[in-house]
Amino acid sequence: MAGKRMRHISRYRDIAIALVRNGFGMVVEEIGFAQFLSFPQRLFFETKGKEQKTTGERIRIVLQELGPTFVKLGQIASTRPDLLPEEIIRELEKLQDRVPPFSFQKVREIVEEELGGELGEIFRHFEESPLAAASIGQVHQAILRSGEKVAVKIQRPNIAAVIETDLEILQDLADLAERRSEWAAKYQIRDMVDEFSKSLRAELDYTIEARNTEKISNQFRNDPNIYVPKVFWEYSTKKVLTMEYVEGVKFSELEKLKQNGYDLKILAERLAKGIFHQIFIEGFFHGDPHPGNVLVLPGEVIAFIDFGMVGRLTPEMKYHFSSLVIALMRQSTDGVIKAILQMGLVPDDVNLVQLRDDIDELREKYYDVPLSQISLGEAVNDLFRVAFRHSIRIPAELTLLGKTLLTVEGVVEKLDPDFSILNIAEPFGRQLLKERLHPKNVTETVWKRVSDYGELLFDLPKHMKELTSLIKRGRLRLEIDIPELDLFLQKLDRISNRLSFSIVLLAFSIIMVGIIIGSSMGRQSTLLWKIPAIEIGFGVATLMFLWLLYSIFKSGRF
Numbered sequence: 001m002a003g004k005r006m007r008h009i010s011r012y013r014d015i016a017i018a019l020v021r022n023g024f025g026m027v028v029e030e031i032g033f034a035q036f037l038s039f040p041q042r043l044f045f046e047t048k049g050k051e052q053k054t055t056g057e058r059i060r061i062v063l064q065e066l067g068p069t070f071v072k073l074g075q076i077a078s079t080r081p082d083l084l085p086e087e088i089i090r091e092l093e094k095l096q097d098r099v100p101p102f103s104f105q106k107v108r109e110i111v112e113e114e115l116g117g118e119l120g121e122i123f124r125h126f127e128e129s130p131l132a133a134a135s136i137g138q139v140h141q142a143i144l145r146s147g148e149k150v151a152v153k154i155q156r157p158n159i160a161a162v163i164e165t166d167l168e169i170l171q172d173l174a175d176l177a178e179r180r181s182e183w184a185a186k187y188q189i190r191d192m193v194d195e196f197s198k199s200l201r202a203e204l205d206y207t208i209e210a211r212n213t214e215k216i217s218n219q220f221r222n223d224p225n226i227y228v229p230k231v232f233w234e235y236s237t238k239k240v241l242t243m244e245y246v247e248g249v250k251f252s253e254l255e256k257l258k259q260n261g262y263d264l265k266i267l268a269e270r271l272a273k274g275i276f277h278q279i280f281i282e283g284f285f286h287g288d289p290h291p292g293n294v295l296v297l298p299g300e301v302i303a304f305i306d307f308g309m310v311g312r313l314t315p316e317m318k319y320h321f322s323s324l325v326i327a328l329m330r331q332s333t334d335g336v337i338k339a340i341l342q343m344g345l346v347p348d349d350v351n352l353v354q355l356r357d358d359i360d361e362l363r364e365k366y367y368d369v370p371l372s373q374i375s376l377g378e379a380v381n382d383l384f385r386v387a388f389r390h391s392i393r394i395p396a397e398l399t400l401l402g403k404t405l406l407t408v409e410g411v412v413e414k415l416d417p418d419f420s421i422l423n424i425a426e427p428f429g430r431q432l433l434k435e436r437l438h439p440k441n442v443t444e445t446v447w448k449r450v451s452d453y454g455e456l457l458f459d460l461p462k463h464m465k466e467l468t469s470l471i472k473r474g475r476l477r478l479e480i481d482i483p484e485l486d487l488f489l490q491k492l493d494r495i496s497n498r499l500s501f502s503i504v505l506l507a508f509s510i511i512m513v514g515i516i517i518g519s520s521m522g523r524q525s526t527l528l529w530k531i532p533a534i535e536i537g538f539g540v541a542t543l544m545f546l547w548l549l550y551s552i553f554k555s556g557r558f
Helices: 003-007 009-019 025-030 039-043 055-066 066-077 088-091 104-115 159-180 184-188 191-205 208-219 252-260 263-283 316-329 333-343 352-366 376-389 396-415 420-438 439-472 485-522 533-555
Strands: 123-126 137-144 151-157 240-244 284-286 296-299 302-303 308-310
Touching: 003 302, 009 025, 009 055, 009 159, 039 191, 055 066, 055 376, 066 088, 066 159, 066 191, 088 184, 104 151, 104 184, 104 240, 159 191, 191 208, 208 240, 208 263, 252 263, 263 396, 263 420, 284 396, 308 396, 316 333, 316 376, 316 396, 333 376, 352 376, 376 396, 376 420, 396 420
Parallel strands: none
Antiparallel strands: 123 137, 137 151, 151 240, 284 308, 296 302
């Protein structure tokens, strides 16, 4: 650990300074990062003027100052309303992944090294100015020797090494935070960092994005209304991704869509159906369908691009999510609680009574509201915020799903304010319900349960033998949770301290009185070998008495 810190000491200092500059000096002090600051910088710990900004704003500014890794992690974290408060989520959603482009000379070097040839031999034409630049890479338009127009994404030079360094430091920060902060340990910060790191590392490998693109393309191979660009594998590696260049109007260019005569109602319906097909039928969906990542082609054809972030739903997750949607539509508190408990990681000390009250309060929000006026994404994210309050961790895929639904609803609302996304979702929900009740699926579920119970019964003798062995060796541990036990023990501790104090004080008084009386009656000197023993003993006893008294008062349990 020390070696890692010395190796990256400059970066540790950057992080510490950014935190202190934005009013998180106490955090720096608590996790032991103050050592990376010089003395004048430590004087910067005061938070004067910083209280005008909210905690969320200051966190966003810190992430922006620290660069690409932290910006990307902030964007990923913005999809987790089950882990972070709403006010922080809102600020993280404002993070912009925009940085200046790197030089064309670097572009040439990377492309030639990755594809193994001269740029002019591989491409008939290659635009020097990028179409777009982001923290991890940038995109250039080009034409292949075959005459096909392509978009080439090139990874920034040395960005992988920079990100790995930052992820190492983040892991160190998470370890420190969990050891020193009860809140960090409760929310398992290390697991969060591991989860975010996994997503970020996946974005560094462009072959993963290429496979995601092909997988979603196959979902719509028989649907003429949805288009996904082709991947050119022979011109793609981990650092270079070459895809078909798609010319269309972005959903963000609303006025241009109107000028070109596109039917906005049809576009809204096709976009919603396309996303719901990915979610409910395929269980593999575009994780970031913001208006810049969705294009409109002639004939109201929807084109999806940029599959760096995708979501996956296992059959079990689809089952739980469909249960949640059905319970929401039926306004069933019990059904919602059951779905949340099945899909999340629930702490042992969850307060089910309070959880029920919170969900009842949420149900009142949507009570008697027409389905056409309910935002499915908002309802799902409201539930995830309830999960946050009760420390229930929801799988990342499901929180990304909630974020995706909100994004799509926002786009659709701009296209057609009267459009009801739940009307589109209903047939997919009905289909999921039919799948759940299909005899084949019911049989498979029952058989799986029977197999699980059969395996449990089969292993029962073995477990009983292990339990008996533990009891015989006296190594059986019992954990008993008694409400308000801590308060009871605290009071018991205070009583014992007071009793100890009284006994020591009484013994001290008796001894000293006895010595003084004996000495005066015998008219003897209190000197022992010319040493004032009684005076020294009195001094030592007094110091011990004062030390004990100080200790009891310091503990706060007197």
